[in-house]
Amino acid sequence: MSLSKQTILVTGGCGYIGSHTVLRLLENGYKVVVVDNLSNSSYESLRRVYKLYGITASTSSSPAYNDAILPLETLIPFFQVDILDRAGLVKVFEAHPEISAVIHFAGRKAVGESGRIPLDYYNVNIAGTVNLLQVMEDFSVRKIVFSSSATVYGNPPHIPIPEESPIVASMSPYGRTKVFLEHIIKDQCVASAVKQQEYQKEINGHSNGHDTSKNYEWSAILLRYFNPAGAHPSGIMGEDPQGIPNNLMPFLAQVAVGNLEKLSVFGNDYPTKDGTCIRRLGPGSRCRFEQD
Numbered sequence: 001m002s003l004s005k006q007t008i009l010v011t012g013g014c015g016y017i018g019s020h021t022v023l024r025l026l027e028n029g030y031k032v033v034v035v036d037n038l039s040n041s042s043y044e045s046l047r048r049v050y051k052l053y054g055i056t057a058s059t060s061s062s063p064a065y066n067d068a069i070l071p072l073e074t075l076i077p078f079f080q081v082d083i084l085d086r087a088g089l090v091k092v093f094e095a096h097p098e099i100s101a102v103i104h105f106a107g108r109k110a111v112g113e114s115g116r117i118p119l120d121y122y123n124v125n126i127a128g129t130v131n132l133l134q135v136m137e138d139f140s141v142r143k144i145v146f147s148s149s150a151t152v153y154g155n156p157p158h159i160p161i162p163e164e165s166p167i168v169a170s171m172s173p174y175g176r177t178k179v180f181l182e183h184i185i186k187d188q189c190v191a192s193a194v195k196q197q198e199y200q201k202e203i204n205g206h207s208n209g210h211d212t213s214k215n216y217e218w219s220a221i222l223l224r225y226f227n228p229a230g231a232h233p234s235g236i237m238g239e240d241p242q243g244i245p246n247n248l249m250p251f252l253a254q255v256a257v258g259n260l261e262k263l264s265v266f267g268n269d270y271p272t273k274d275g276t277c278i279r280r281l282g283p284g285s286r287c288r289f290e291q292d
């Protein structure tokens with residue numbers, strides 16, 4: 001089933017991966033709603049998404065660009081809401097009952113920082129995501145693509161990492177939030193499948209067994225990428241974090257453009273994996289979504 005024209009809520013949609021994903025979703029005919037608390041990004045990201053969408057629209061006859069005449073606020077409804085703010089999330093789903101699925105990027109992402117402020121990481125990443133999942137369940141939105149990380153594989157013996165490699169006890173609080181969240185999302189999928197089976201059994205006992213009106217089942221995709229890097233080929237959109245970046249690639253990029261003086265290499269005992277190009281992440285999220 002094609003999900004085109006369905007409405008996707010993108011949390012963290014002003015961030016690096018989120019904003020590239022928003023653009024690819026629009027280019028592929030989806031409607032998009034964005035939630036972001038702007039703690040590591042700014043609204044400028046969506047202005048740039050809008051600009052790029054408009055540039056391509058001016059030369060394209062694809063129906064995906066029919067909405068190009070809309071103002072930014074209508075094309076990409078934006079809510080500055082924290083994922084820990086349950087009432088705020090409820091308002092988003094109330095305002096957009098057409099949301100049919102969520103791509104979830106909002107969260108904190110720096111390994112080193114997570115060791116210094118683990119409670120913040122557990123609170124935002126885990127409590128925030130559980131909050132989001134509960135609101136989704138309340139509004140019967142049960143499809144999610146979750147931005148996990150290759151860090152869940154720990155220090156794997158084989159690179160490229162085979163997808164079926166074991167998930168290990170991660171080395172940082174950040175990594176542990178991703179491992180825990182993968183378990184939480186899988187648990188919800190399993191529980192919902194059982195609930196759906198029980199519902200079907202009950203229906204079969206009372207009628208001709210053809211009632212498909214309720215579907216409690218969750219489906220989820222967990223994306224495990226490493227060190228996302230790169231920019232839109234136009235140069236209009238790249239990565240633009242707030243303050244001094246805590247991750248390798250944005251830090252390196254800031255040194256390259258002269259905003260920061262140098263990149264320190266701390267030892268040679270850990271084989272840092274190379275990156276995943278940003279131009280593959282957005283489409284990746286979309287395609288995996290469509291397979292569902």
Ligand SMILES: O=c1ccn([C@@H]2O[C@H](COP(=O)(O)OP(=O)(O)O[C@H]3O[C@H](CO)[C@@H](O)[C@H](O)[C@H]3O)[C@@H](O)[C@H]2O)c(=O)[nH]1
Pocket residue numbers: 011012013014015016017018035036037038039040041042081082083084105106107108109124128147148149225227228241
């Ligand atoms: O409580 C929070 C914390 C962050 N954000 C936003 O979430 C976005 C995250 O984007 P960014 O910091 O640019 O990170 P990305 O490089 O896009 O990282 C994504 O990919 C990482 C995996 O590599 C994940 O760990 C992150 O959760 C996911 O956002 C930013 O706009 C933040 O303002 C929120 O909305 N709420």
